[in-house]
Amino acid sequence: MPAYPRELNHRARAMLRAVAARRALMSCSCEPDLFVDGVACCDQLTAHELARHGLIRPASPGNAGARVPAELTAAGEAALAG
Numbered sequence: 366m367p368a369y370p371r372e373l374n375h376r377a378r379a380m381l382r383a384v385a386a387r388r389a390l391m392s393c394s395c396e397p398d399l400f401v402d403g404v405a406c407c408d409q410l411t412a413h414e415l416a417r418h419g420l421i422r423p424a425s426p427g428n429a430g431a432r433v434p435a436e437l438t439a440a441g442e443a444a445l446a447g
Contacts, residue, residue, distance in 0.1 A: 373444055377411050381445045384421050384435045391416065391435040393427040400432060420444055 373381070383389045383401045391397040391412075398405060399412035399421070406412050415421045420441035424434040437445065 374411075376408055377415060378445065380406060380408075380412060380415060381420065381437060381441055384437050384441070385445060387434065389421075389435040390432040391421065391423055393423060393429055393431050393433060397423070399435065415441070 380389070380399060380401070384399075388401055390400045390403075392400075396413050397416045398409050399415075400406065412421075418440075419438050421435050422438055424436040427433040
């Protein structure tokens with residue numbers, strides 16, 4: 366998948382910061398949902414894009430639909446730093 370197609374907006378950056386702070390879980394699915402502090406993110410489209418473009422990923426395997434910790438990828442760390 367190509368790099369994230371546009372500049373990160375404030376909401377996407379906030380999601381990445383929450384993942385970096387280990388406050389986020391994601392569902393194990395082809396379109397993973399993101400949960401921060403136990404609450405579903407209000408912008409799941411952005412959460413799906415972050416996962417699809419390889420900025421976040423599950424930190425551990427899980428069964429379909431299970432929530433597992435989310436982590437930044439190297440690309441996610443670079444995007445957050447940039």
